[in-house]
Amino acid sequence: MATLSPSAPTGQNNWYTGPVTLNVSATDDVGIAKFQYSLNGGAAYIDVPVEGAPTSATASAVITQEGNTSVRYRAVDTSGNVAAFRSISVRIDTRAPAASYPAITDGHVGHVATLIPTRTDPAPGSGGVAVLNMYLDGKLVPPLPVQTSDLSLGVHTLAVHLSDAASSSAKYTQTFIVTTSFADVGTLITRFVTAGSVPAEVGEALQAKVDQAKALADAGSAKRASQVLNGFVSVAGRIPPGSARSTLVGDARYLIDQLEGRLAPEPATGLESEPAEGPKFIPDPVLAPLPHKADADYNVLIFSKTTGFRHDHIPHTVAAIQKLGIAHNFNVDVYDPQLPTVTLPTSPFLSLDTLKQYDTIVFESNVGHPGPLNATTEQPNFEAYMKQGGGYVGIHGAADSFEIGTWPWYGDLAGGFFTSHPNGQNGFGQCGSCIHTEVVTEDKTHPATAHLPARWMTVDELYNFDRNMRADVHTLLSLNEDSYQRSLNSGNAATNPLRLMNGDHPIAWCQNWGGGKAFSNILGHFRTQYYDDAFMQIVLGGIETTAGRKDANCSSYRETSRLIEADRAAGLLTADAADAAGAALDIARDSYLARNYTTAIPALNSIVDLANDKASGDAAARSELARQARELREWMQNLNR
Incomplete structure (x- = not known):
């Protein structure tokens, strides 16, 4: 048999980032003469002698060969008998990845290039x-292609911190x-005219x-060329x-200085590398049931079956x-039979009375199709x-559970x-499916989002959905698709943009x-999120509000639309009042979707x-309609600030 030392890989994804010791052992009734090992599929074996020909022996060999071997x-006994070989996988990667910038030549790049x-x-x-x-000029930026037209003329730095699957890492600056050049300026003019930032007739003159x-x-x-370029500046x-005017004027003045020999001496350029720390391995926690407290404020159930x-974050x-x-x-x-050390023994969804013991239920990446709740014995109770x-609190893969054809109610809930x-x-x-994104905090009045900045970066697995839910729910967080549609970390997206949600991408609501x-x-694939206080405050806010322990404005246009139609059908609103309320709600919803x-x-x-008009219908129905409309108005007022 054989074991490896260290027993646990020193890098990520079962890779070692340094030498590995192969420990072998065997027994033989005659005596063991030596062990042998091969790093090339048996084409050649390396001897590891054993002294004294014992009937039970161990030996070690240090493996340094890079790659997945x-x-x-x-073992070979003293009579020359050779045991059948066995094999063990050894994955070693000690070298950090490397970076280069093909668009940069001798430290220089034009003003219309793309840096990838x-x-x-x-x-x-x-x-x-x-x-x-x-990092662009020392500032942390999303890992996207850099358009040099967005940069000023002159010296810049672009740094990338790289890591491979083994977590061997380096930073390249x-x-x-x-x-710029006459050709670059011509290209810039064309781009600006196409974008509408330069009028066509001005573009022709330029x-x-x-x-x-x-x-x-x-x-x-x-000299005469410089004079013409001064005229260019006047036209600009x-x-x-x-930015269009400042860019074109700046480029023209650069060309004038170049023609007249007034360009400043250039600083040193080049590519430098330095060691950097790779991602840290986070082992799975040891789970045990949390003892119930008699004086606890409320009860929460986690459902992750x-x-x-x-998902490995569960x-x-x-x-x-x-x-x-x-x-x-x-x-x-917790109810999750795949977590035997912590799960409840039977499904609480089998009994409505059991479910009612919980103030809220966290559906935690409960992936399954058609789903992990029985359609007859559990779904009706929920x-x-x-x-x-x-x-209900849905986290990440909660949106990848059940099916619209068999349980559309759940899709509307999630x-x-x-x-x-x-x-x-x-x-x-x-997290091999995670990439960077900028998250936009749309509503800071909710306890789950009040602590967040207006915009913030995270790394996670980013879901697309079967619908744009903005018209149906109260969006709290959304993704800036421009921050990752051309991500350097997603295949060839840098040159072939990802197909996402057409620029409007709610991610929490x-x-x-x-x-x-x-x-x-629906963030939360990457296990590192659950060690981040800001992320866990989002989860806590969801738990506290759905458990009724903190208030939150979660009004939605779908909720009020359904109320109006239900009241119409029940005769609680007059037909004229329902028509007028529905028409006004349509205007408000469409204006919201247009961000107006x-x-x-x-x-x-x-x-x-x-x-508030008594002639509109039943007093209780009118009161609820007014309450919902006021909450929607408060939401719109907050967004308008």
Whole structure:
């Protein structure tokens, strides 16, 4: 038999980042003469002698060969008998990935280039090179292609912190100088005219000046070319203030200085590398049931049973929510037969009375199709639980569970069903499908989001959905698709943009649903999230609000639309009142979707006025309609600030 030392890989994804000791042992009734091992599929064996020909022996050999090697080993006895070989996999990668910038030549690049670092892992490496971080002029930026037209002329730095699947890492910093040329200026003019930032007639006049100046410069008339370029600057003054005008004026003045020999001496350029720390391995926690406290404020159930893909963050999420329970005085139970050390013995979904013991239920990546709840014995109880005021918190893969064809109610509760996600790189360590994104905090009034900045970066697996749920739910967080549509970490997205959600991408939301309260945060694939206090505050806010322990405005246009139609059908609103309220709600919703909140607010005011009119219908129905319209108005007012 054979073992390896260290027994646990020193890198990520079962890779070692240094030498590995192969420990072999065998017994023989005659005596063991030696062990042998092969690193090339048995083409050649290396002897490891054994002294004294014992009948039981051990030996060791240090393996340094890079790559994923199937090491064959065998024992030979003193009679020359050779045992059948056995094999063990040894994966070693000690070398960090490398970066280069093909668009940069001798430290220089033009003003219309695209900078995409080439990332390679020295063969036979572990591959999966990820850009963990990227810095432009020392500022952390999303790992995207850099358009030099967005940079000022002159010296810049672009740094990438790389890691491969083994977590071998390095940081590469390229110092370079952005220059320009007559050709670059012509290309910039065309781009700006196409984008509408330069009027077509101004663009034609500018191009004529560029062509004239270039012809003069090519003929050796530098002074006259400079004069024409000064005229170019005057024409550019007709462009509205902004980046287009400043860029074109700056390029023209650069060319003038170049023609007249006034360019400043250039600083040193080049590519430098330095060691960097790779992703840290986070082992699975040891789970145990959290003892119930008699004086706990409320009870929470975590449901993470799966019948499909099993997310490796699940035990980390359980441990993190248990930690929240201890800190915030709520009991936590878990139902997940695949976590035998912590699960309840039987499904609480088999009994409505059992479910009602919990103030909210966390559906934690409960992936499965058609789903991990029985359609006959469990799903009806959960629907009844929600109808009677229960709480739902959906985390990440909760949106990848059940099916629209068999349980559309759940899709509406969760907000939508998962369809796909971009690929990533194994260099992130324990998330090969994660990439960077900028998250936009749309509503800071909710306890789950009040602590967050307006925009923030994270690394996670980013779901696309079967619908845009914005019109149906109360969006709290959304993704800036521009921050990852051309991600350097997702295949060839840098040159072939990812197909996402057409620029509008909610990722966390809440709603009042079916009599209960629902909250979804579809981030959370990467286990590191559950060790981040800011992320766990999002989860805590979802738990506290759906459990009814903290208030939150989770109004939605779908909720009020359904109320109006239900009241119409029940005769609680007159037909005229329902028509008027529905029309005003449509205006408000469409204005919200167009981000024209100032138009939405008066439409909602008209619903409040209508609901206050006794002639509109039943007093209780009018009161509820007015309440919902006021909550929608408050939401729009917050968004308009």
